[in-house]
Amino acid sequence: MSEHTLAELVDVTRTYGGVPVLDEVSVSITSGVTVVVGPNGSGKSTLLGILAGAVEPVDGEVRYAHENGADAGKRIGYLPQRVPFRDAFTARETLGFYAALADGDPDAALADVGLADAGDKRVAALSGGMRRLLGIAQATLGNPAIAVLDEPTSGLDPAMRERAFRAAAARANDDTAVVVSSHDLDLVDSYADEIVVLDRGRVAAAGSVERLLTDHGVENVTSLFRAVVGDGASAVTDAGDGDSDDGPENGDATAPESVHVAGVSDR
Numbered sequence: 079m080s081e082h083t084l085a086e087l088v089d090v091t092r093t094y095g096g097v098p099v100l101d102e103v104s105v106s107i108t109s110g111v112t113v114v115v116g117p118n119g120s121g122k123s124t125l126l127g128i129l130a131g132a133v134e135p136v137d138g139e140v141r142y143a144h145e146n147g148a149d150a151g152k153r154i155g156y157l158p159q160r161v162p163f164r165d166a167f168t169a170r171e172t173l174g175f176y177a178a179l180a181d182g183d184p185d186a187a188l189a190d191v192g193l194a195d196a197g198d199k200r201v202a203a204l205s206g207g208m209r210r211l212l213g214i215a216q217a218t219l220g221n222p223a224i225a226v227l228d229e230p231t232s233g234l235d236p237a238m239r240e241r242a243f244r245a246a247a248a249r250a251n252d253d254t255a256v257v258v259s260s261h262d263l264d265l266v267d268s269y270a271d272e273i274v275v276l277d278r279g280r281v282a283a284a285g286s287v288e289r290l291l292t293d294h295g296v297e298n299v300t301s302l303f304r305a306v307v308g309d310g311a312s313a314v315t316d317a318g319d320g321d322s323d324d325g326p327e328n329g330d331a332t333a334p335e336s337v338h339v340a341g342v343s344d345r
């Protein structure tokens with residue numbers, strides 16, 4: 079692993095119902111912002127779940143730069159696509175609950191995502207966008223080395239998408255990585271350092287945004303996406319009904335202690 083590599087997926091395969099949804103995928107996660115893009119069903123959530131330790135690969139290996147450190151147990155934050163925060167808790171109480179696992183400061187985490195004034199609001203009273211911001215705050219509590227955020231901007235209006243992406247990207251620095259999946263290609267242009275393009279469970283392109291744009295002779299990530307996977311309309315795979323015996327489901331109890339998980343994806 080190079081100096082700034084924080085994690086590596088090496089030849090990782092995951093199947094559901096015998097169908098590979100990730101097929102021998104190798105990806106390096108370096109410090110900074112990595113955005114995973116790809117058509118619906120291309121395997122983004124599965125890749126992020128595996129990186130976060132919430133989904134087991136059936137083959138291959140995940141390596142972490144920090145796995146031998148003293149505080150290894152607190153080095154990955156994870157925001158799954160669906161976050162079952164408790165409606166009756168306030169925003170501050172919600173983060174207080176996770177802070178017990180991640181040693182974070184709930185008020186600082188709220189302020190970091192622009193929710194300083196919403197600490198006393200109950201989760202039930204938060205807008206969808208504010209809930210996603212709370213999810214980002216949860217996943218980045220205690221400054222994990224790697225924050226894994228699955229579609230933190232889904233379902234948000236344009237201003238809120240930008241705010242959520244900015245809040246997420248701001249958590250990355252020279253020593254930490256933020257790994258985000260997103261369909262918001264315009265925001266990927268603005269915030270990504272590295273990009274992984276998935277297509278039907280395989281890596282179609284990966285590397286620094288700058289290099290990939292140059293290599294493909296395109297001006298932005300939307301054009302890159304088209305060049306690499308077309309419009310993606312035919313790229314949705316059907317991988318069974320979720321009752322397969324290929325391994326644990328997303329977000330199940332196999333999540334190691336090293337991950338503070340806000341919720342589960344029940345797909």
Ligand SMILES: Nc1ncnc2c1ncn2[C@@H]1O[C@H](COP(=O)(O)OP(=O)(O)OP(=O)(O)O)[C@@H](O)[C@H]1O
Binds near residue numbers: 094125318345
């Ligand atoms: N728990 C599960 N049981 C069965 N199939 C699953 C499960 N989780 C994911 N899949 C299948 O794996 C494939 C990849 O799903 P995944 O959610 O990783 O894709 P994605 O790129 O994140 O999609 P989207 O953009 O729609 O969120 C899909 O065909 C999906 O139906």
